[in-house]
Amino acid sequence: MAVEMLGYIEKPSPVHRLTGTTKLIGFLLWTTATMFTYDTRVLLILGFASIGLFLVSRIRFREVRFVLVFTALFVLINALAVYLFEPEQGVAIYGTRHVLFEGIGRFTLTAEQLFYLFNLILKYSVIVPVAVLFLVTTHPTEFASSLNRIGVPYKVAFAVSLALRYIPDVQQDFRTIADAQEARGVAVTHGPLLKRAKHSLNILLPLLFTSLERIETVSNAMDLRGFGAERKRTWYNQRPMTRADYLAIGLVFMLTIFSFVVTFYDGSRFYNPFS
Amino acid sequence: MTIQFDHFSFTYRSQSEPTLRNINLTIEDGERVLIVGPSGSGKSTLAQCINGLVPFSYPGTWEGDVRINGVDARTLSLFDRSALIGTVLQDPDTQFIGLSVGEDIAFALENKRVARPEMHETVERVARLTDVAHLLNHRLNDLSGGQRQRAALGGVLVEDANILLFDEPLANLDPLAGSEAMALLDRLQRETKRTLLVVEHRIEDVLSIPFDRMIVVVDGEIVADGHPDVILSDGSLVRAFLREPLYLSAARWADISIRPEDKPSQPDAFLNLFERQPIVSRLSEQMPEAPPEVSPSLELDRVRFHYRSEENVLEEITLRCAKGTLTTIVGQNGAGKSTLAKVLSGYQRATAGQIRLNGEDVTKQSIADRASRIGFVLQNPNHMISKHTVREEVRYGMQALTLSADEEERRLEETLRRCGLYPFRNWPIQALSFGQKKRVTIASILVRKPDVLILDEPTAGQDYRHYSDMMDFLERLKRDGMTLLIITHDMHLVLEYSDQVCLLQAGRIRFAGEPLTLFAQESLLRHAHLKQTSLFNVARHLDVEVQPFIHAVIQAERKERAQWL
Numbered sequence: 001m002a003v004e005m006l007g008y009i010e011k012p013s014p015v016h017r018l019t020g021t022t023k024l025i026g027f028l029l030w031t032t033a034t035m036f037t038y039d040t041r042v043l044l045i046l047g048f049a050s051i052g053l054f055l056v057s058r059i060r061f062r063e064v065r066f067v068l069v070f071t072a073l074f075v076l077i078n079a080l081a082v083y084l085f086e087p088e089q090g091v092a093i094y095g096t097r098h099v100l101f102e103g104i105g106r107f108t109l110t111a112e113q114l115f116y117l118f119n120l121i122l123k124y125s126v127i128v129p130v131a132v133l134f135l136v137t138t139h140p141t142e143f144a145s146s147l148n149r150i151g152v153p154y155k156v157a158f159a160v161s162l163a164l165r166y167i168p169d170v171q172q173d174f175r176t177i178a179d180a181q182e183a184r185g186v187a188v189t190h191g192p193l194l195k196r197a198k199h200s201l202n203i204l205l206p207l208l209f210t211s212l213e214r215i216e217t218v219s220n221a222m223d224l225r226g227f228g229a230e231r232k233r234t235w236y237n238q239r240p241m242t243r244a245d246y247l248a249i250g251l252v253f254m255l256t257i258f259s260f261v262v263t264f265y266d267g268s269r270f271y272n273p274f275s
Numbered sequence: 276m277t278i279q280f281d282h283f284s285f286t287y288r289s290q291s292e293p294t295l296r297n298i299n300l301t302i303e304d305g306e307r308v309l310i311v312g313p314s315g316s317g318k319s320t321l322a323q324c325i326n327g328l329v330p331f332s333y334p335g336t337w338e339g340d341v342r343i344n345g346v347d348a349r350t351l352s353l354f355d356r357s358a359l360i361g362t363v364l365q366d367p368d369t370q371f372i373g374l375s376v377g378e379d380i381a382f383a384l385e386n387k388r389v390a391r392p393e394m395h396e397t398v399e400r401v402a403r404l405t406d407v408a409h410l411l412n413h414r415l416n417d418l419s420g421g422q423r424q425r426a427a428l429g430g431v432l433v434e435d436a437n438i439l440l441f442d443e444p445l446a447n448l449d450p451l452a453g454s455e456a457m458a459l460l461d462r463l464q465r466e467t468k469r470t471l472l473v474v475e476h477r478i479e480d481v482l483s484i485p486f487d488r489m490i491v492v493v494d495g496e497i498v499a500d501g502h503p504d505v506i507l508s509d510g511s512l513v514r515a516f517l518r519e520p521l522y523l524s525a526a527r528w529a530d531i532s533i534r535p536e537d538k539p540s541q542p543d544a545f546l547n548l549f550e551r552q553p554i555v556s557r558l559s560e561q562m563p564e565a566p567p568e569v570s571p572s573l574e575l576d577r578v579r580f581h582y583r584s585e586e587n588v589l590e591e592i593t594l595r596c597a598k599g600t601l602t603t604i605v606g607q608n609g610a611g612k613s614t615l616a617k618v619l620s621g622y623q624r625a626t627a628g629q630i631r632l633n634g635e636d637v638t639k640q641s642i643a644d645r646a647s648r649i650g651f652v653l654q655n656p657n658h659m660i661s662k663h664t665v666r667e668e669v670r671y672g673m674q675a676l677t678l679s680a681d682e683e684e685r686r687l688e689e690t691l692r693r694c695g696l697y698p699f700r701n702w703p704i705q706a707l708s709f710g711q712k713k714r715v716t717i718a719s720i721l722v723r724k725p726d727v728l729i730l731d732e733p734t735a736g737q738d739y740r741h742y743s744d745m746m747d748f749l750e751r752l753k754r755d756g757m758t759l760l761i762i763t764h765d766m767h768l769v770l771e772y773s774d775q776v777c778l779l780q781a782g783r784i785r786f787a788g789e790p791l792t793l794f795a796q797e798s799l800l801r802h803a804h805l806k807q808t809s810l811f812n813v814a815r816h817l818d819v820e821v822q823p824f825i826h827a828v829i830q831a832e833r834k835e836r837a838q839w840l
Contacts, residue, residue, distance in 0.1 A: 008374070010414075141378055165374060173658065179622045180659045183646030184719070185675025202661040202671075209657045209705075214369055220328055221370035224362045225383040225430065229354035234388050236373070236381035236398070 007168040009136045014244070015057035020138050020146035022245040026252040027134040033256040034126045037263040039271040040115075043122045046259065050129045057137055064132050075124040079117045083107075090116035096274040112274060119270075140165040145235035154233050162218070170211060177206045276344050276359065276437040276470060278302040278325055283339035285320065285329060294320045296495040298339070304437070307464060307471040307485070309503065311478055312492035313516055313738040315708065321492060322442055322474050324348070327356040357383065360438040361431030363424075365446050365736075368415075370427060376402070376418070377411035380429040387434075397433055405429040405459065420608045421452030425459065432463070438470040439463075445477050446736055449607055449764050451804040453477075457484045476738045478512065479520035479809060482540050491515050503540035508533045516839065518739035521767060521828070522546070522809040528831040529554050542809055546816045558823045571634075572598035572758040573619070573649070573727050578628035580618050588614045590783045592628070596727070596775065601749070601759040603769045603790070606779035607804045612762045613654075615779065616729045619760070621645030632726060643675060650720035654731040656712040665691070665707070665715055666700045672719035686722050694718040695748070710741040714748075721752075728752065729760040734768065743836050746772055766808050770794070771829050778803055791822050 010016070015023075034046060054061075061068070082089065090112030091097045098111035138146070144161030148154045186199050222228075263269055280300040286293040294317045302308055312318035323329040324341055331353045341348040343359060351359070364370040373379030377398050384394045402408040405425040415423060424444065431439065441460070445453045461484035464471045475481045482503060489506040491499040499511035506512065512519045522542050526533055531548050538544045573596040580589040589611050596602045604612050617623045619630065621642040630638045637645055653659055662668040670687050678686070691697045694714050699707065704715055713733065720728065733749070734742045750772065753759055763769065769776050769790050776793050778786040780803050786793050794800065794807050810828060814821045 139374065141373060162372075176653065176658050177661075179617075179642070180653060181661070182642045183620060183622065183651060184672050184723075185643040185647065205661050206657055206659065209660070210655065213657060217364065217366070217369040218372065220332055221364055222372055222382075223332060223353045224326060224328070224357055224364075225372070225434070226354050226357040226386040227372075227382070229357075229386055230388055232388055233385050234391060234394065236378050236385055236391070236394055238391065 007136070007171075008139055008164075009059060009063055011058040011137070013056060013058040013137070015053065015133070015137050017244065018248055019239050019241055019245050020142035021149050021241065022248050023134055023138050024143070024146040024150060025249055027130060029252045029256045030130050031127055033259040034123055036269065037259050038119050038123070038269045039259070039263045040119055040122070040273075041271055042259040042262050043119065043126055046126045046255070047122060049255070050126055050133075053133060054129060057133055059133065059136055064136060067132055068128065071124070071128045075121055075128075078124075079121055082120065083113065083117060087113060089113060093270055094272050094274045098274065115273070135164070139237060141235070142237045142239075145238040148233075148235070149238070155228060158227075166214070169214070170207070173210045174203065174207055177203050177210070180206075276304050277342075278438070278470075279340070279342040279345075280324075281340040281342070283324070283337075283341055285324060285335055285337055287320075287333060287335040290335075293336075294495050295324070298497060300490070300497060300500070302470060302472070305468045305470055307487045308473070309478075309481055309486045309489045310472065310474045310492060311476055311489065311512070311515075311517055313476070313740055314710070314736075316492045316515075317495040318474050318492045319442060320495075322362075322440055322472065325438070325472070326360050326362040326440055327351065327353045357436070358434060359436055360440055361434055361436035362440045363427050363431050363442065363444060365443045368423065368447070371415050371423075371430075374414055375411070376407055376413055376415060376426045376429070379415060379426060380407075380411075380433055382430060383434045398429075401429045401432050404432060404463070419452065420448050421455055424448060424452065424456050428459070428463075436469075438472065440472045440474075442474050443476070443736070444473065445475060445480050449804040450480070450766055450806040451801070453480050454483050454806065457481060460484065476517060478517060482520065485540070491517070502535070504535040504538055507539040508535045508537075513835070516738070516740040518742075520809060522813050524832055525549075525810055525813050525824075525828045528828050529557065542812065546813060549813060549817050551817045551819065554817055554824070555819055558819060558827060570598050571595050572632065573760075574629075574631040575619075576629040576631070578618065578625045578630060580614060580623060580626050587626075588782050589618065589625075592784055594777055594784065594787055596758050596760065598633075598726075598758050599753055599756045600774040601753050601761060601772055602775040602777055603773040604760060604762045604777050604779060605764070605766075605769060605803070605805060606785075610779040610803075611782040612779055613731060614782075616651055616731060616760070616762060619727070620649045620651035620729055622651065646725075647676070647723045648725050649727040649729065650723065650725035652713075652717050652720055652728065652730045652733065654735065656709070656716045659716045659719065660704050660712065663703055664700075665696055665702050665704055665718075668704060668715055669696075669718045669722050672722045676723065686724075690718050690722040694721065695744075710737055710745065713745070725757075727758045727760065729762075731762045732764070733761060734763065734765060740839065742768075743839075747836075766794075766806060770808065770810075770825060778805075791825075794821075 037043060087107050088110065091110055093116060094112045096112060099108060100111055101109040103109055140161040143164065144157040147157035147160060181199065181202055186202060280298040283295065283298040284293045285295045298321065310318050310321060320329060323333065329335065330337055330349065337349065343351060371379050372382050380398045380401055381394055384397060389397070398411070399408060402411055405428050407422060407425050407429055410418065410422060415426060418426065444456055448456060457480065460471060473481055486503050489501065489503045490497055491506060491511045493515045498515065499506050499509070507519065507523060520542065522545065523533060523539055526548065529549065533539050537548055575592050575594045578589060578592040579587055581587045592615065604615065606612055614623065618625050621640060625638055629636055632648055637648070660668055662671050666687070669690060670683065673683055673686065691700050694717060696714055696718055699711065704712060707715065734745055737745065746768065749759060773790055775788065776790045777784060778793060785803065786799060794811065800806065810825050811821060814824045
């Protein structure tokens with residue numbers, strides 16, 4: 001149960017040194033590029049780039065393993081669901097039909113469908129690591145100031161960053177409470193699933209009360225120090241943009257343009273190896 | 276800047292009775308005022324009326340007048356007040372908004388739209404003032420209790436507010452950090468001439484710096500208001516069930532009359548009133564007590580522990596706790612006290628070594644098995660309470676024991692009575708006071724009939740009366756044969772209640788044995804951020820033996836407390 005998920009992880013890396021604004025813009029561009037394309041070549045390039053970014057950031061796989069494994073599972077379930085609903089979606093898209101296995105009823109297996117699902121999974125594999133990377137390399141308050149800089153009202157931005165900031169604390173609370181439950185012989189982290197689900201309810205109430213207590217104190221502390229008095233605010237942690245920032249934004253921007261050009265030049269978002 | 280309360284009363288919206296009644300009080304510019312009172316007396320509410328949390332965050336019925344600098348307080352919003360009054364809340368850990376020291380100090384400036392270069396300059400200046408300049412980029416989570424307190428103070432000082440308000444500044448500090456924090460407040464007030472308001476019930480520790488005035492609040496009313504020397508002499512504290520400085524208890528035990536002109540707020544001066552001869556003859560009347568018989572209950576043999584792949588948090592812990600004794604565990608924040616408790620109660624598994632209970636090796640037991648024999652009461656009751664009513668919660672503790680319904684009912688009633696919760700058995704837990712909630716959590720552990728009970732700071736944040744109630748209760752458990760381990764920062768508790776004290780430092784046991792033996796080793800104490808209590812000073816001053824002297828004062832205190840009920 002000892003997982004720290006999505007908290008800021010401090011490391012001396014070029015990715016950490018970029019300002020929050022750069023990372024936010026980069027992340028948004030990256031996501032847009034991947035959202036639009038189903039072009040396998042583009043996805044592969046972006047995928048390799050995201051692995052490269054991970055290496056540069058010095059974040060180790062095991063530090064974010066839980067989230068990555070969890071989302072991977074989710075993506076697989078998603079792919080399975082897509083297959084169950086539309087087993088011949090790939091055929092419709094690519095216009096050819098190479099049957100590998102006739103299967104039962106409508107559930108056939110075609111090369112097109114497999115390729116389509118592969119692309120779908122690839123898409124997530126490109127977005128998710130970058131999203132995780134963005135969260136763990138951006139200091140929560142810098143994240144808030146970046147949101148604010150690109151036009152999000154500061155109260156909203158601050159709320160988001162506070163939520164991020166408290167993730168580790170709430171996790172800590174959760175663990176303590178879960179332990180206190182286990183100490184009474186109430187299994188929460190092992191045992192039959194149904195029982196665990198029932199017992200989780202016993203964690204929610206104490207977690208709710210500790211969180212409410214926390215919220216009350218913090219909101220009092222914020223009020224007492226004048227939060228929200230003005231329409232705008234300044235940010236202690238906001239750093240000036242450096243050449244590296246402009247360079248990074250430029251690179252991601254070009255990558256995005258490139259992916260759009262490759263994706264759309266032949267009028268289809270799909271790369272078709274079957275024709 | 277003056278603060279004026281005029282026939283002021285306040286009733287919280289959720290309550291039928293007023294929390295503050297007919298308050299008349301004027302605080303002048305530059306005054307140092309100490310506000311004391313038992314839990315629930317309204318002293319914190321009084322502070323909240325000044326900083327604006329009442330009525331803006333906690334609305335209610337407001338009668339009479341509060342004026343700040345002549346202006347009706349109700350017309351000054353929280354934001355207006357933040358420029359006039361800087362508040363440091365009780366628990367610095369939960370009031371931090373930024374992640375790093377610098378960022379948190381800057382918070383108020385950010386809200387005022389101060390430009391970044393100027394902001395960084397101010398933050399650095401203030402950080403130098405509170406001695407955290409070298410920590411600006413550190414995460415608050417990585418700091419010691421004293422450093423966090425100083426960082427919190429910095430966050431308030433940036434605003435140049437004229438009034439500094441502290442709500443229980445010593446609550447989570449070890450003794451040494453506590454006296455350092457007070458010394459810092461003293462220096463700041465002298466240098467800047469601001470008004471200093473401190474709400475606290477650890478009176479002796481706060482009075483380590485001079486105050487101009489002391490105000491005693493009981494049941495929502497001001498029952499005493501005067502110079503500390505006057506208040507300490509006139510018995511107000513005793514009547515309010517507050518703990519007076521220990522050297523004054525010693526004085527009363529020795530039949531020395533305490534008069535304002537003897538300056539009872541200044542221990543060094545006051546010590547001269549003690550005379551050796553009468554005290555020596557009094558002590559000779561005391562009967563020495565026979566040491567109780569002991570059989571080992573809990574034994575730890577070279578226990579080690581570390582979290583995944585990190586350095587050892589606990590190193591070679593070897594400790595014996597006899598059945599029916601109370602062992603206190605002391606040490607700085609982060610020394611490994613809570614970790615030790617978690618390893619003992621099975622929350623964490625020891626990486627090496629052996630834990631024996633009544634001779635049986637329990638090192639490898641699962642948390643569920645171990646915890647029913649070695650119960651652990653967490654510091655924050657909210658972490659443990661998961662049911663709605665007292666009864667349900669205590670019963671819930673037994674749910675994995677598969678007892679018969681009769682047995683369950685019998686144990687439930689017995690435990691509720693034993694913990695003094697029987698009258699409240701059908702109450703919703705959230706309606707209970709902090710001390711009562713704490714008792715509920717103890718009851719929910721006791722109902723499983725453990726052999727050993729570990730408590731993390733069972734008296735933290737409680738006033739003298741609740742503190743004594745709790746400790747008397749734990750002593751009764753001990754007499755019934757329970758082996759108790761208590762984590763604490765309170766040195767007098769160690770002296771009064773523990774049979775054994777265990778000092779942890781950086782994960783190692785630096786000392787385990789009789790409390791008085793530990794207190795005799797001053798360099799060890801200093802390293803561990805602990806302090807002797809003022810009774811030691813009195814004994815040293817008089818050149819009498821420490822143990823019988825402290826014992827006599829404690830007995831006198833107990834006799835006095837026995838009349839409270």
